[in-house]
Amino acid sequence: MTTVEQETREATSTGAVAARCEGLTKVYGDGETRVVALDGISVAFPKGRFTAIMGPSGSGKSTLMHVMAGLDTASSGRTWIGDTELTSLDDKRLTRMRRDQVGFVFQSFNLVPTLTAAENITLPMDIAGRKPDQEWLDKVVETVGLRERLGHRPAELSGGQQQRVACARALASRPEIIFADEPTGNLDSRTGTDVLAFLQMSVRTMGQTIVMVTHDPVAASYADRVLFLADGRIVDEMEQPTAERVLARMVAFDRKQEG
Amino acid sequence: MLRTAIRNLLSHKLRLLLSGLAVVLGVAFISGTMTFTDTLHRTFTGLFEDAAADVNVEPASAFGAGMTGTGIDSALSSVPADLVEEVGAVDGVAAAEGYVEAEGVYVLDAGGDVADTGGAPGIGISWPGDDALSAVTLADGRAPASAGEVALDSATAEELGHRVGDKITVLTTGPRVEAELVGTFRFGEDGGLAGASMTAFDPATAQSLLLEDGRFTGISVAAEDGVTHAELADRIEAVVGDDYDVATRAEQAADQAAALEDQLSFIDTFLLVFAGVALFVGSFIILNTFSMLVAQRTRELALLRALGAGRRQITASVLVEALVLGLLGSTAGLVTGFGLAQGLKALFGQLGVTLDGGLVLSAGTVTWSYVVGVGITLLAAYLPARRAAKVAPVAAMRADLVRTARPLLVRTVVGTVLAATGLAALAAGSLGDGVGGLVGLGALALLVGVITLSPVLAVPFIRLVGAVLPRLAGRTGHLARENALRNPRRTAATSSALMVGLALVTGFSIIGASARASIDELVDDVLEADYVVSTSVGQPFTAAVAEELAQVDGVASVTQERYGTARFDGEESFFVAYEPDALADALEVTFVDGAVEGLAGEGLLVSDETAETQGLAVGDQVEFLVQNGESRELRVGGVFEDNSALGPYLVSMDTYSATGGAPLDRYVYVGVEDGVDASAVEAGIEDVVATYPVVELKDIEGFKDEQRGSIDQMLMLINALLALSVLIAVLGVVNTLVLSVIERTRELGLLRALGMSRRQVRRLVRLESVVISVYGAALGLGLGGVLGLALTRFLRSQGLTVTAVPGGQLALFLVLGAVIGVVAAAFPARRAGRLNVLDAIATD
Ligand SMILES: Nc1ncnc2c1ncn2[C@@H]1O[C@H](COP(=O)(O)OP(=O)(O)OP(=O)(O)O)[C@@H](O)[C@H]1O
Numbered sequence A: 001m002t003t004v005e006q007e008t009r010e011a012t013s014t015g016a017v018a019a020r021c022e023g024l025t026k027v028y029g030d031g032e033t034r035v036v037a038l039d040g041i042s043v044a045f046p047k048g049r050f051t052a053i054m055g056p057s058g059s060g061k062s063t064l065m066h067v068m069a070g071l072d073t074a075s076s077g078r079t080w081i082g083d084t085e086l087t088s089l090d091d092k093r094l095t096r097m098r099r100d101q102v103g104f105v106f107q108s109f110n111l112v113p114t115l116t117a118a119e120n121i122t123l124p125m126d127i128a129g130r131k132p133d134q135e136w137l138d139k140v141v142e143t144v145g146l147r148e149r150l151g152h153r154p155a156e157l158s159g160g161q162q163q164r165v166a167c168a169r170a171l172a173s174r175p176e177i178i179f180a181d182e183p184t185g186n187l188d189s190r191t192g193t194d195v196l197a198f199l200q201m202s203v204r205t206m207g208q209t210i211v212m213v214t215h216d217p218v219a220a221s222y223a224d225r226v227l228f229l230a231d232g233r234i235v236d237e238m239e240q241p242t243a244e245r246v247l248a249r250m251v252a253f254d255r256k257q258e259g
Numbered sequence B: 001m002l003r004t005a006i007r008n009l010l011s012h013k014l015r016l017l018l019s020g021l022a023v024v025l026g027v028a029f030i031s032g033t034m035t036f037t038d039t040l041h042r043t044f045t046g047l048f049e050d051a052a053a054d055v056n057v058e059p060a061s062a063f064g065a066g067m068t069g070t071g072i073d074s075a076l077s078s079v080p081a082d083l084v085e086e087v088g089a090v091d092g093v094a095a096a097e098g099y100v101e102a103e104g105v106y107v108l109d110a111g112g113d114v115a116d117t118g119g120a121p122g123i124g125i126s127w128p129g130d131d132a133l134s135a136v137t138l139a140d141g142r143a144p145a146s147a148g149e150v151a152l153d154s155a156t157a158e159e160l161g162h163r164v165g166d167k168i169t170v171l172t173t174g175p176r177v178e179a180e181l182v183g184t185f186r187f188g189e190d191g192g193l194a195g196a197s198m199t200a201f202d203p204a205t206a207q208s209l210l211l212e213d214g215r216f217t218g219i220s221v222a223a224e225d226g227v228t229h230a231e232l233a234d235r236i237e238a239v240v241g242d243d244y245d246v247a248t249r250a251e252q253a254a255d256q257a258a259a260l261e262d263q264l265s266f267i268d269t270f271l272l273v274f275a276g277v278a279l280f281v282g283s284f285i286i287l288n289t290f291s292m293l294v295a296q297r298t299r300e301l302a303l304l305r306a307l308g309a310g311r312r313q314i315t316a317s318v319l320v321e322a323l324v325l326g327l328l329g330s331t332a333g334l335v336t337g338f339g340l341a342q343g344l345k346a347l348f349g350q351l352g353v354t355l356d357g358g359l360v361l362s363a364g365t366v367t368w369s370y371v372v373g374v375g376i377t378l379l380a381a382y383l384p385a386r387r388a389a390k391v392a393p394v395a396a397m398r399a400d401l402v403r404t405a406r407p408l409l410v411r412t413v414v415g416t417v418l419a420a421t422g423l424a425a426l427a428a429g430s431l432g433d434g435v436g437g438l439v440g441l442g443a444l445a446l447l448v449g450v451i452t453l454s455p456v457l458a459v460p461f462i463r464l465v466g467a468v469l470p471r472l473a474g475r476t477g478h479l480a481r482e483n484a485l486r487n488p489r490r491t492a493a494t495s496s497a498l499m500v501g502l503a504l505v506t507g508f509s510i511i512g513a514s515a516r517a518s519i520d521e522l523v524d525d526v527l528e529a530d531y532v533v534s535t536s537v538g539q540p541f542t543a544a545v546a547e548e549l550a551q552v553d554g555v556a557s558v559t560q561e562r563y564g565t566a567r568f569d570g571e572e573s574f575f576v577a578y579e580p581d582a583l584a585d586a587l588e589v590t591f592v593d594g595a596v597e598g599l600a601g602e603g604l605l606v607s608d609e610t611a612e613t614q615g616l617a618v619g620d621q622v623e624f625l626v627q628n629g630e631s632r633e634l635r636v637g638g639v640f641e642d643n644s645a646l647g648p649y650l651v652s653m654d655t656y657s658a659t660g661g662a663p664l665d666r667y668v669y670v671g672v673e674d675g676v677d678a679s680a681v682e683a684g685i686e687d688v689v690a691t692y693p694v695v696e697l698k699d700i701e702g703f704k705d706e707q708r709g710s711i712d713q714m715l716m717l718i719n720a721l722l723a724l725s726v727l728i729a730v731l732g733v734v735n736t737l738v739l740s741v742i743e744r745t746r747e748l749g750l751l752r753a754l755g756m757s758r759r760q761v762r763r764l765v766r767l768e769s770v771v772i773s774v775y776g777a778a779l780g781l782g783l784g785g786v787l788g789l790a791l792t793r794f795l796r797s798q799g800l801t802v803t804a805v806p807g808g809q810l811a812l813f814l815v816l817g818a819v820i821g822v823v824a825a826a827f828p829a830r831r832a833g834r835l836n837v838l839d840a841i842a843t844d
């Protein structure tokens, strides 16, 4: 734990942080139905790194992402994207922040069905009324490998292709940070691997910052760092993960909980 | 099943409300109309019973009073004074009294103007001597007793500002009378005269002024106790013979109420047309709602099927939902209709027709409300229910539920065939002589054809019109267009409400504009005179006006026009009387055969249409029978080209007077000499007219305006129709949009997550709404245009000789379509903008 906080401090001081939070708490309901989804989390995501978040179902992974991305509000604590504190923003500014600084990849239903793949990719920029950087766009499309499919609508694309379009969209506007919630959850292992390799490459070669929630140790192994969540707290972390080490750690957790 | 259906309905209260509203509106118009009609009937029957004598004796008319209420019965006979004695002597008669009653009696106010009766007649009566026979009750002062005294109904006295003791001026169809107002009175139980004014004279004065000395309009009789009215009527009938009609109190009341209700029946018709439009258009909204509900529940329905539910059960479950909706909507409609009737009652009260007592809610009204409301709902829900049953059980298992767009091929073929058939029938029916049935069927086929084709036409139209959207609103505009194109069936059904409404209004607007233009042309073509004199409401007036006008310097011709009804060889018809040598000065008559001289003496002119239908030609003898029983053999002296300024039969003034026609003019045409100072002549004519406040002077333009008045009234009704169709159209669009927003929750959430602002989301919904509405408006304009032109052509023989298209107005309708889109989107757009991003993403 010290390492996480240390890193947070370090990153903050150097300014190389894409997003961070301090004492983040999220409580749902009250009385009988009260659920503490996040319990005083402080974490920072350094720029240019690929972070995976793991943890049992209901541990608060999605909630953490939603609050940090400005899709949901915190009960207490503070969050930042770059140097901007989200907790102080109204809906209009939050919307603009999401549009300009944040990229998303959801587990499913990522694309607008009435738009073609190409139109979906440039959607956030179109909404903002900005011209996409054509050179960059070409590079992204090239990397995703969907050049021939650009004119197709989502219904004419496979699940993996759809997820790759979603990734391309997240990358196209060069956001400060990309949040991906189980982006490969619905894909077979081969297509999943394609998408993960693509995300990894965008971090390595394009300097993108990505935070990804996953249940799959193999998926987590593509990241630079893995955070483990349980009951709304960060309980462990691992640098340069491999699938075997992640699996072993998860098994250890399970034992601990049983015992 | 019932429980599932009700739970489904309750979980979608908003949907329930929106789709139910159309049913509510339609049923409200039906139940409101029926309730009001029943109330009207009860009130008037009661009112006339109050005012009627136990038994009434009147001269019999030679034929049924088929035109009662038109005021065209000019040649009625009267009752001699000695008959009153004879009737009084009948066993069981407590009292019998002759009375006088006539129209065309008006009182002037201090400034010399007549009271505005809003078209209701000015009635003159004799003051009843016997209280038992009196329908009037003195309110102030005393009864008139001599020639210089009159009494006035209190409402008119108040309106004119006359008090008991004032000297007042009364216009009659004969001389002008200066008299003292000695009393005011109320008529019947509650003074209801439906706006008419009533002036009472003492009996002798009434006879000499309004009728003839020694004669009465009729005899009112009071029965002795213990004698039934019917019994007494039989005994009197035995005494007076076949020349007189004897009617009991109930019979008189029923007759009079029927006549009045006949006059008011246009209100019923109008309201029922509203009900029809509301329900027809509403059925599309219901159909749309259920289609969308079924589509949204496909997975649930498939699961039920997979679990073993039969097709029948699925259909039934949807229909039960419709049944519940229909029942709720009809009930709410019934209640709303009651309110509507209450409102109409209040409105009538304002207009001077007091309907006392509560509203009459009959079993018939309730039954019809439910039959129609539930029936329409079930009918509209049937197709979606069938479709629901066709959901394959496997749909439950498929994760990626792509709603396969059903091909529009069958629709295209059926719709095209229907529309083409309709167009052909319209063309065949309206060209040439015109076949009414063909026009009606053609219009119906075209309407159904266009409704069927609407989804097919929507795609190219929205592509075309929507092409500007991306340029206007960037990606939001693009998305809005794509959304409107997503489900052409839904877009079409949504816009159909507006389409039907605007088609109606457009069609009527074209007919109205054509009618106005035709009247102008007709007046220009036919009117030879320079001025027209008539009352504002078409009442008859004294011949003294024409006599005095003839004396004015510079007046070249004065032509009097009088109306009557008669039987021509047994065929009852309206006729017009002219002085033969003056007719040509007033109106241009084009003869097919014979000449205007053929009218002289016992001559008759007939229109070519009448000649054809009645098989008449110049030289034929026609038996002419008027209501008082007088008859003549008239000789056809000419056949003229029909036009709406001329009646079907023209008789000479000689024939009219000789058969007992009243010496009252309806119109007087004045021609001015050539080469004289027109303004001086006009001033002279004005001087004469000014002394008769009942009549008005109109130059050619003024006459056109007056003739166009009735068309303007029709156009007003059409505007009301427009308002209703707009209301329903808005409902339809709101309904679809709300359902679309619910259906697209995830998508909208995604857009919000990706940075679309609330404002942009609202604009997205609004633009889609505008596109759909403009489509409906355009289709409606097109359809209405075709129907309007065809009907105008068809009505050519009725006088619609000019075809006019009110372009500015039609352009306005198109703009209105866009405005409706914006208005209808207000609520759904707000809802869409308020969507919580997280809820949207989480929605399954
Ligand atoms: N809208 C909500 N209302 C109430 N409780 C909620 C809500 N959303 C999440 N929770 C609760 O908060 C906790 C954390 O949920 P979260 O979705 O973040 O878990 P997760 O780690 O993403 O789980 P999974 O791996 O199943 O996606 C859970 O106990 C959940 O029940």
Ligand SMILES: [Mg+2]
Binding pocket: A061, A062, A063
């Ligand atoms: Mg989750």
